[in-house]
């Protein structure tokens with residue numbers, strides 16, 4: 001490799017970070033660095049993922065709810081570039097799980113986003129599509145359904161999240177599905193519906209994956225202000241919630257800066273290696 005090309009690598013990285021879509025939205029998380037080796041480290045993503053939470057559970061109690069692997073939220077990942085916010089979820093919960101609360105079966109919720117970390121989830125991303133919502137669309141002014149657990153972790157005493165008595169008691173910090181809202185953007189969602197084993201510390205467990213891309217323009221000035229935000233997902237019972245918190249310092253990383261780091265570093269490392277062997 002010529003010295004000129006090696007020196008140009010950081011710049012090339014800058015150009016790539018500004019143009020290419022960072023992830024392919026196809027339900028396959030290998031582009032996030034998720035592996036399938038049957039080890040706990042399978043859930044650790046590559047460096048293009050800015051924030052993530054791993055919580056691979058297995059037993060009946062999921063905190064606050066129950067349900068074992070079939071309701072387990074394993075991991076959630078978040079990244080972004082200059083155009084889109086990207087979110088990926090790994091779960092033991094089949095997206096096709098029927099929503100029949102009175103038969104103790106609960107479907108998946110949607111992605112909820114709280115800008116400002118003030119407990120108000122201003123935006124939702126519809127994952128499956130509902131009566132008044134469309135898969136992949138982004139909504140503001142969301143009327144959220146809630147799960148069947150109180151903020152102290154105890155059961156509300158209701159099986160049906162839609163019951164008025166339940167809604168009075170349920171924890172608003174764990175919103176489930178978008179009941180209604182104002183459409184503010186159109187993103188893209190892919191998910192898998194055939195359980196895949198071989199991931200994580202319990203390789204016989206089945207896993208399902210969501211992959212989501214949302215235009216940053218959906219968030220208006222909330223994004224432009226560099227606001228802190230939380231991305232959250234759970235099932236309609238809210239038996240197991242998972243979320244990614246932003247950096248506690250306040251400002252989010254400059255979009256694009258982190259994405260080009262690995263490529264920029266490659267250039268610097270190559271330059272250093274070249275010097276060492278010269």
Ligand SMILES: [Ca+2]
Pocket residue numbers: 023024025026027028029030031032211
């Ligand atoms: Ca993918």
Ligand SMILES: [Ca+2]
Pocket residue numbers: 056057058069072074092202205
């Ligand atoms: Ca698990």
Ligand SMILES: [Ca+2]
Pocket residue numbers: 055056057062072073074240
């Ligand atoms: Ca979990």
Ligand SMILES: [Ca+2]
Pocket residue numbers: 113114115116117118119120121122
């Ligand atoms: Ca908020």
